[in-house]
Amino acid sequence: xxxxxxxxxxxxxxxxxxxxxNCTYSDRGSQSFxxxxxxxxKSPELIMSIYxxxxxEDGRFTAQLNKAxxxxxxxxxxxxxxxxxxxxxxxxxxGGTSYGKLTFGQGTILTVHP
Amino acid sequence: GAGVSQTPSNKVTEKGKYVELRCDPISGHTAxxxxxxxxxQGPEFLIYFQGTGAAxxxxxxxxxxxxxxxxxxxxxxxxxRTERGDSAVYLCASSPRGSSYEQYFGPGTRLTVT
Numbered sequence: 463x464x465x466x467x468x469x470x471x472x473x474x475x476x477x478x479x480x481x482x483x484n485c486t487y488s489d490r491g492s493q494s495f496x497x498x499x500x501x502x503x504k505s506p507e508l509i510m511s512i513y514x515x516x517x518x519e520d521g522r523f524t525a526q527l528n529k530a531x532x533x534x535x536x537x538x539x540x541x542x543x544x545x546x547x548x549x550x551x552x553x554x555x556x557g558g559t560s561y562g563k564l565t566f567g568q569g570t571i572l573t574v575h576p
Numbered sequence: 577g578a579g580v581s582q583t584p585s586n587k588v589t590e591k592g593k594y595v596e597l598r599c600d601p602i603s604g605h606t607a608x609x610x611x612x613x614x615x616x617q618g619p620e621f622l623i624y625f626q627g628t629g630a631a632x633x634x635x636x637x638x639x640x641x642x643x644x645x646x647x648x649x650x651x652x653x654x655x656x657r658t659e660r661g662d663s664a665v666y667l668c669a670s671s672p673r674g675s676s677y678e679q680y681f682g683p684g685t686r687l688t689v690t
Contacts, residue, residue, distance in 0.1 A: 466618075470616075494677045496678070496679075498681075504683070505665075505667055505681040505682060505683050505684045506619065506667070506681050507681070508678055508679070508680060508681075511678055550618050550619075552618070554677050556677065562607055562609065562624040562626070562631060562632060562671070562677065563609075563621045563624060563632055563634075563635070564609070564611075564619070564621060564669075564679060565621065566618030566619050566620070567618050568616070568617050568618050569617075569618050
């Protein structure tokens with residue numbers, strides 16, 4: 463079992479729709495959760511961080527965390543073609559020798575079509 | 577302000593050669609990380625520095641890989657006797673002191689071993 467799992471997609475949504483991206487993780491000691499956006503040929507860009515159960519909203523983005531289910535998701539409202547990218551889920555287990563290390567999923571490719 | 581910078585942006589080398597990849601973190605960031613990303617995969621952790629010392633080098637694949645951060649700012653990733661399997665994008669990230677653990681990535685160095 464991979465430590466962080468994402469559906470590789472591609473996920474295709476029409477412009478203006480809600481895109482829902484999902485991620486599960488196996489390490490119950492994980493405490494910090496991040497979503498990165500990566501355009502083709504570019505490096506990952508941090509778009510959301512979440513540390514406690516529940517929802518966190520930032521503009522058109524909402525991150526959701528459920529530690530009991532070991533599940534984190536990203537919702538993108540009013541999707542735009544410029545949102546087309548690979549979305550990477552990353553988790554951090556703080557403490558011990560794992561301090562600072564981010565473990566990434568393989569990413570979900572999102573395509574928003576006009 | 578300036579983000580994380582990495583040089584060179586591209587490096588082509590022959591199998592068996594030695595290479596050095598440089599990372600200059602965001603000013604004031606005390607933590608620095610190296611990751612490696614292969615096509616279609618999420619970044620894979622290599623090593624983490626807090627200040628001048630390597631706090632976690634568990635991701636270095638073998639003893640051909642070594643990294644230093646002598647003055648607590650710029651870091652160099654060194655790869656000896658390169659192999660074709662070392663071809664990847666090498667990403668550097670930095671993080672401010674504190675509890676957010678948010679990491680900000682540089683543009684990466686694309687290493688190709690022929």
